[in-house]
Amino acid sequence: MTRLHQIAPSSQSLHPLEKPVTVLNRQVAVNSVIKRHRHLWGQFIYASKGVLAVNIGNERYIVPPEQGVWVPPQITHQVTALTQVTLTGFYLELELLSRLPPGSSLLAVSAFLKALICEARNIPPDYAWRSPDGRLLRLIVDQLAIAKQVALKLPYPRDLRLMEITRELQQNPGNGNSLEQWGSIVGASARTLSRLFKKETGMSYSQWKQKLNLQLAITALAEGQSITNIALNLGYDSPSAFIYMFKKHFGISPKKYLAV
Incomplete structure (x- = not known):
């Protein structure tokens, strides 16, 4: 049996965001599990390299680099790296969520959105919301709002x-x-x-x-x-x-x- 390595979620999980969008970059080793947790805000989970399994309630998503998972606020979830993963998470404050799906969803990541995410990985934590960096993040939110939902979740x-x-x-x-x-x-x-x-x-x-x-x-x-x-x-x-x-x-x- 494969042994899973348990790791803690981000320490930000239960604290208000300092910016309208916060970017989290993380390298996750194969067979590592980010323990079940929830956030006060919305989250988009994306792996530019590798494959994730995301469990939300009694549903399970398998997530390759062509897709990402949208997790609304207060929804308990667990993330497992099925391979070595380069993970980028976007935390969105409540005021930005009106155009995002009300429930958890698997979203298609277009080539354009993938390029934007790649650029966003370099944004410093202390960026200004009304700066070019903030404009890039607002564009990512726009792209998430129109992203096609992928029907590959599996309810148990x-x-x-x-x-x-x-x-x-x-x-x-x-x-x-x-x-x-x-x-x-x-x-x-x-x-x-x-x-x-x-x-x-x-x-x-x-x-x-x-x-x-x-x-x-x-x-x-x-x-x-x-x-x-x-x-x-x-x-x-x-x-x-x-x-x-x-x-x-x-x-x-x-x-x-x-x-x-």
């Missing part, structure tokens, strides 16, 4: 029977059990399990499993695993079947997905 159920199923699928994603087969294992009818999946996750069993496979595939790609191994571990008959599924969802091949 709370029903004990569904939790047993989802735990097994995380450990053995190639498991091809139908709901009828799961029903005989966890003691519920396929109809009951189907209804509960839709009620607790907002998606069908097959949709949930595909989302899990996409998240696991991104993680495996970040670890440098081969397409063939990933396809077989996820239960696909061939690498081409996996590539087809991946391109259907993301519009690009797995090899191109993590290219930065």
Whole structure:
């Protein structure tokens, strides 16, 4: 079992911001976990290099460099580095949040926004809000407000029977059990399990499993695993079947997905 290294969140978490936008740069080692915490203000979490897993409530996001996670104020979250990560966080005061999503979201990071974030990493902590540095940060807020939301968050159920199923699928994603087969294992009818999946996750069993496979595939790609191994571990008959599924969802091949 991989050992996770627990690290503390920023000491600023429970203190008012000194600037309308605060930039936090951080190098996070692979398998490090920034413990569950929350902020008084909004936060955008972005990794210019590496892949993050962000847990918010019962939802989990896998975050490559093409995306970032928006976390509203007072929302408890935990961040895990699945690879070596170069992290940039933007803390936004409440007055700037009216155009940002009201709930946690995975946001697409355009080439323009990525370039702005790269420049913002060099802004000193004592910058003036009405200076060129402040203008750059205001432009980043504008870009976050219009960023496209990416539908790759994965809600986890709370029903004990569904939790047993989802735990097994995380450990053995190639498991091809139908709901009828799961029903005989966890003691519920396929109809009951189907209804509960839709009620607790907002998606069908097959949709949930595909989302899990996409998240696991991104993680495996970040670890440098081969397409063939990933396809077989996820239960696909061939690498081409996996590539087809991946391109259907993301519009690009797995090899191109993590290219930065």
